[in-house]
Amino acid sequence: MSARRIFARPARLAAIAPYVWMVLFFLVPFGFVLKISLSQTAIAQPPYEPVFDLMAGWGALKTAFAALSVDTFRLLASDDIYLFAYVRSLTVAVTATALLLLIGYPIAYGMARLPARWQAVAMVLVIVPFWTSFLIRIYAWINILQHDGLLNQILLALHLVSQPVVWLSTDSAMYIGIVYSYLPFMILPLYATLAKMEPALEEAASDLGAPRWQVFWLVTFPLSLPGVGAGVLLCFIPIVGEFVIPDLLAGSNSLMIGQTLWLEFFTNKDWPVASAAAIVLLLVLLVPLLLYERLQKRQLEQGR
Amino acid sequence: MRKLSRLSRFNVASLALGLAFLYLPILILVIYSFNASRLVTVWGGWSLRWYHELFNDRAMIEAAWMSLRVAVSSATIATLIGTLAAVALSRGERFRGRTLFSGMLYAPLVMPEVITGLSLLLLFVALNAERGFWTVTIAHTTLTMCFVAVVVQSRLGSLDRSLEEAAMDLGCDPVRAFVAVTLPLIAPAIVAGWMLAFTLSLDDLVIASFTTGPGSATLPIRIYSEVRLGVKPEINAICTLVIALIAVVIVIASLASKLSSSQGESAAPL
Numbered sequence: 001m002s003a004r005r006i007f008a009r010p011a012r013l014a015a016i017a018p019y020v021w022m023v024l025f026f027l028v029p030f031g032f033v034l035k036i037s038l039s040q041t042a043i044a045q046p047p048y049e050p051v052f053d054l055m056a057g058w059g060a061l062k063t064a065f066a067a068l069s070v071d072t073f074r075l076l077a078s079d080d081i082y083l084f085a086y087v088r089s090l091t092v093a094v095t096a097t098a099l100l101l102l103i104g105y106p107i108a109y110g111m112a113r114l115p116a117r118w119q120a121v122a123m124v125l126v127i128v129p130f131w132t133s134f135l136i137r138i139y140a141w142i143n144i145l146q147h148d149g150l151l152n153q154i155l156l157a158l159h160l161v162s163q164p165v166v167w168l169s170t171d172s173a174m175y176i177g178i179v180y181s182y183l184p185f186m187i188l189p190l191y192a193t194l195a196k197m198e199p200a201l202e203e204a205a206s207d208l209g210a211p212r213w214q215v216f217w218l219v220t221f222p223l224s225l226p227g228v229g230a231g232v233l234l235c236f237i238p239i240v241g242e243f244v245i246p247d248l249l250a251g252s253n254s255l256m257i258g259q260t261l262w263l264e265f266f267t268n269k270d271w272p273v274a275s276a277a278a279i280v281l282l283l284v285l286l287v288p289l290l291l292y293e294r295l296q297k298r299q300l301e302q303g304r
Numbered sequence: 305m306r307k308l309s310r311l312s313r314f315n316v317a318s319l320a321l322g323l324a325f326l327y328l329p330i331l332i333l334v335i336y337s338f339n340a341s342r343l344v345t346v347w348g349g350w351s352l353r354w355y356h357e358l359f360n361d362r363a364m365i366e367a368a369w370m371s372l373r374v375a376v377s378s379a380t381i382a383t384l385i386g387t388l389a390a391v392a393l394s395r396g397e398r399f400r401g402r403t404l405f406s407g408m409l410y411a412p413l414v415m416p417e418v419i420t421g422l423s424l425l426l427l428f429v430a431l432n433a434e435r436g437f438w439t440v441t442i443a444h445t446t447l448t449m450c451f452v453a454v455v456v457q458s459r460l461g462s463l464d465r466s467l468e469e470a471a472m473d474l475g476c477d478p479v480r481a482f483v484a485v486t487l488p489l490i491a492p493a494i495v496a497g498w499m500l501a502f503t504l505s506l507d508d509l510v511i512a513s514f515t516t517g518p519g520s521a522t523l524p525i526r527i528y529s530e531v532r533l534g535v536k537p538e539i540n541a542i543c544t545l546v547i548a549l550i551a552v553v554i555v556i557a558s559l560a561s562k563l564s565s566s567q568g569e570s571a572a573p574l
Contacts, residue, residue, distance in 0.1 A: 010478045012399045013393030018385045018449065019401070022408040025446040029423035033429055039432065107322035122319065129326045131550055133507045135524050136543040139531055140329035143336060146535060148343075150332060233415075240418020244509055248531060258418045265422065265514075275426070278419045289414060302442035 037072055037275035038092030072276035082277065084258040086284060092256060093239040096178040100235050101228065103179060104186035109220075111187070112194035119195065123188075130184040138177050140246055145249075174250035178239060184242050186231040189249075194220075225294070233292040237285055252260070255283055334547065337540035354541040364526055364542060369564035371506055371523035374437065379501035385445070386452025386501075387494055391482070393453070394460040412450045420447060421514030428515060435517030443515040444508060448501035455500060459493030460486075499557040503550055 076082045111122045129137065144150045145167035152164040167173050197220070205215045221228075243258035255263070257277065265274035337355075341348030348564060389409055394397070399405075412420055424443045425435075433439055463486070471481035509524040516522065521529075523546070532538055 008395060008397045010482070011391050011395035011397075014388040015396060015399060015405060018389035018392065018409070018453070021385055021404055021446070021449070022405070025424065025442060026408050026412065027425070029427040032426035033419075033423045036426055056426075103322070103325075106314070106318035112318035113311045113315045115311075122323075125323055126326070128554070129330065131503050131554060131562070132330060132541070132547050133503075133524070133550070134544060135509055135527055135531075136333070137506065138328065139527070139535075139539060139543060140333040142531065142535055143333055143540070144329055148346075180325070180329070183322075187322075237414050238416060241418055243416075243418055244528070258416060261418050261422070271426075274422060278422050281416065282419060285416070289411075292414060293410070303470075 014159070020063055033275045033278055036271055037279050038070065039072075044173065073280075074274045075273060076276050076280060080278075081173075081255075082257075082260065085255050085257040086280070087241045088254050089242075089256040089258070090284070092174070092178075092242075093236050096239050097232055097236045099175060099179050100182055100186040101232060104183055104190055104231065105157045105228075107183075108187045108190035108194055111191045112197070122189065126184050126187050126191075134181055134242065137181060138245055141173070141177055141180065142168065142248065145176070168249065169251040171250055174246050177245040177249040178242065181245060182235045185234045189230035189234060190224065190227045193224045197223055225296075229295050230292075233288055233295065237288050237292065240285060241281060318536045330547065332380050333540055334544045337537070337544040339537065342537065354537045355545075357396075358541045358545075359536050361538065363521075364523075367521045367523045368525035368542070370437065370466075370520055374440050374444060374512075374522060375502045377506040378441045378448060379498050381441070382445045382449035382452050382501045383494060386449035386497060387456050387490075389435045389449065389453040390456035392458055398552060409450050409453050411527070412447050413454070417508070417510035418514075421511040424511070425514040435515060436520040439515045439517070440512050440520075440522065443503075443511050444505040447508070448504050451500050451504060452494075452497035456490060456493045456496040457491045463489055493558050499553055502553060506546070506550070 045304060107126075111119060111126070114122055142149075147164055147168070149167070151167060152161075155161045155165065201219055201223070202215050205210075205219045206250070210218065240256075241258045242256060243262055246256050247259055247262075258281075261274050261277045261281070264270050306562060307527055338350050338352065339347055340351035340353055389405075393402075393406060393409070396402075403458045410433065421443070424439075424446070428439050467485050467489070468481050476484065507524065508522075509528055512522045513525055513528075516525065523542070527539060527542065
């Protein structure tokens with residue numbers, strides 16, 4: 001017991017370097033996003049008008065706060081483009097997450113039923129694509145989905161279609177890309193809860209006469225809900241802010257918020273609006289983020 | 305009495321389809337990188353033509369070199385600091401600002417990359433830092449150290465603490481107990497953490513795009529700008545090389561972690 005205490009002191013000292021690093025490169029940058037989102041747009045380098053200067057002292061700070069500009073947020077609220085972008089981001093994220101759950105669940109379920117030795121192999125097989133570059137995986141799909149790509153060649157050869165189907169630059173292509181990229185994130189938490197489940201529970205239900213679908217719906221699925229929650233949140237949150245997949249695979253007519261932010265920043269050089277968009281995005285994600293944190297804490301406590 | 309068969313035909317089918325879905329696109333890409341034809345989708349026989357063209361593409365080589373340098377340096381710094389963070393979280397018990405600390409460590413794991421990238425760029429602009437190798441390295445370190453911390457922390461959490469306590473009862477001070485006992489035992493997790501940080505950095509497009517300056521593009525930035533203009537067979541070749549590199553890293557790291565874990569076990573009884 002006392003050894004534990006002695007160990008704690010140097011361990012606390014170990015926190016100094018990572019603490020300073022994270023404050024410097026994570027917390028402080030957020031301050032800047034907040035500050036610039038409250039600034040006026042200006043044609044200058046850097047392209048914004050600073051609202052206050054911390055060095056100028058209290059008096060200056062007070063007048064600055066009085067003149068704080070919320071124009072950018074007002075612009076976000078009044079311009080339909082942003083509203084559409086947020087709505088579209090959420091719609092895409094909900095649809096994609098539902099698809100992921102539908103596709104990922106049977107795979108995780110199959111994994112959990114493998115003999116123990118094969119479960120480890122299957123897990124490695126699911127993780128390995130996650131290690132290969134995500135841009136490359138999207139690019140692989142462009143190869144397949146383009147006009148004279150493999151998918152159309154196969155469909156034509158099988159006489160399933162008489163003309164090449166347009167896949168690229170459609171929402172279907174985007175959903176394929178998102179599902180493909182995020183599938184491991186859905187499978188792994190699902191598998192973790194399904195593998196831990198006591199098979200005797202399912203057998204008992206079946207011995208008592210429940211048909212297979214009832215065993216699944218009344219026993220297996222409810223018991224796997226923590227894994228479902230973790231998988232859903234793990235996919236949903238990053239998909240809302242997704243930028244690259246819709247940019248490469250979806251059409252250009254309706255943008256998600258990640259793309260809008262990117263365009264505002266790099267093409268229109270409107271830094272205050274981009275910052276404000278980032279802050280609103282964070283606020284939108286705050287609920288699922290907090291949910292995710294609570295879920296993790298509960299799982300950690302159960303694990304102990 | 306009816307027993308559920310452990311593995312039904314449905315289970316096998318969904319598993320096989322799932323794995324095929326995950327692997328076929330990558331396999332197709334690798335095969336087409338050896339295609340002699342200029343048309344990406346017409347098979348013209350096996351050839352190394354696109355690899356030759358790739359090695360003459362200076363901009364691509366420079367981007368690859370930049371990416372490798374950033375990945376190695378950011379993964380190394382991230383492993384050092386991330387391991388310290390993991391030690392503080394799992395062994396430091398309570399300290400002031402612990403909640404903020406763990407919050408800051410977990411937030412980047414789930415936050416959209418556009419936000420992380422944007423906020424770091426605004427910091428670098430405010431500091432008037434010249435954007436290029438170092439700013440991307442710092443940005444990648446910030447992101448990947450969180451992953452390292454999670455990986456190492458889970459290993460520390462599953463470790464038998466009586467080993468450390470025994471070492472201290474035998475007269476080791478905490479730092480020596482950590483270096484002699486704990487460090488060899490968590491070495492596999494540290495290696496895995498480095499590997500994860502390396503591949504994440506190699507993979508990142510969004511954060512690098514925000515934090516790099518003109519003339520210092522990383523490989524994903526180059527690939528991205530090429531892909532947007534349309535499919536080119538050279539891209540298949542560079543993607544295949546990246547996949548090969550990552551495969552080598554995974555093999556080396558898993559060998560290393562096997563080696564160090566067996567060393568750790570043999571060292572423990574001494």
